[in-house]
Amino acid sequence: MLLADDEAMVRAGVRAILSADPGIDVVAEAADGRLAVDAILAHRPDVALLDIRMPNLDGLAAAEEAARLAPATAVAILTTFSESAYVARALAGGASGFLLKSGDPYELIAGVRAVADGGAFLSPKVAAHLIDRERIGRGAQARSRTAELTAREREVLGLLGAGLSNPEIAARLHLVEGTVKQYVSAILERLGVRNRVQAAIVAYEAGLVHETPGLP
Template sequence: MVRAGVLAILARDPHVEVVAEAGDGYEAIALTRRHRPNVVLLDIQMPGLDGLAAITLLHRELPGVGVIMLTTFGQDEYVTHALEEGADGFLLKADDPRELLNGVRAVGAGGAYLSPRIAGRVIAGMRARRAALPHRPLERLTERERQVLAALGSGLSNAEIASRLHLVEGTVKAHVSAVLTKLGVRNRVEAAISAYQAGLVTPRPH
């Protein structure tokens, strides 16, 4: 029933094509290997292999596939684990159905997307950590690292950042790692939020 509801929502967008639906985590992995979709929707709790374990496998084997967690479980530990393991989005089943379409479009385009309620908690957590460690200004970043941070805020992948800045992808990965460390953030989503807060990226109108 839940999958039928998700399919009905996605069918509203003529640019979204559902290529497969899985009944458990192992099937989700197998179908992703077969179809190589732009976006995979996973739940925290799935039969066979749970969504968090599935993210780890997908991120390791198929890093170009965007992964969105769509779940009823929005506890901070689940959000943190999912994002650290490579999830590009985190949505709640109780969200407005439009958030699902917005998330699929954003992640399909190479960006990231959080449920508004989840995003609010992520920002609050970042602010709390920065209050505890107040001396983490953007001034610690080099000019190149600022450019990389701005690109992260725009939702670009490492390959896209490399192309924009005329760098090799390995160098971009090193810069991304340095940016996360210097800002004291845990993942690309938090780095993107930092870019917006610092005014390095202007939000696009809806």
């Protein structure tokens, strides 16, 4: 994967966290957005993790350019800012993930792995921020959308909304991972959403994350 951030210490810290996962290999680094795009074109990594604020070309613009020139590289945005405008532009520009530098180290690894596998990942804190800004009127709609789900599907959706991976959901609910995958696929179809990020937003809007046993 590619790691791009204009602060060397931040890159070193993020690289150290990611190195804890033997399946993640940082093949290139960049200190600005233009160099990041050049590195993506040169190395064609599976994932590019881009800081949102960089010189020459910010992470959002770099993500848009990468999506156009190297669509096989999944892009995740790394930032200290969780404003909804940044999130909306990042996702609209082709990013598959939005991660906070202040998040849990495991969340960073989980996010990178999710986008590498062709999925999407939105930091639970970012999702909560988005929902807090647009909660009025949307909660009732989300609760209506989830009302038709089974009790087990609601449990799975709540854990998904909290950022848990399929193996973690399986362990929490004492299910096999294949069964969880089936539940997730069914939930996406029944809610009419395209990916886990959109499902997580529905979970937050419907209040399922806070209803899920074992979650704070």
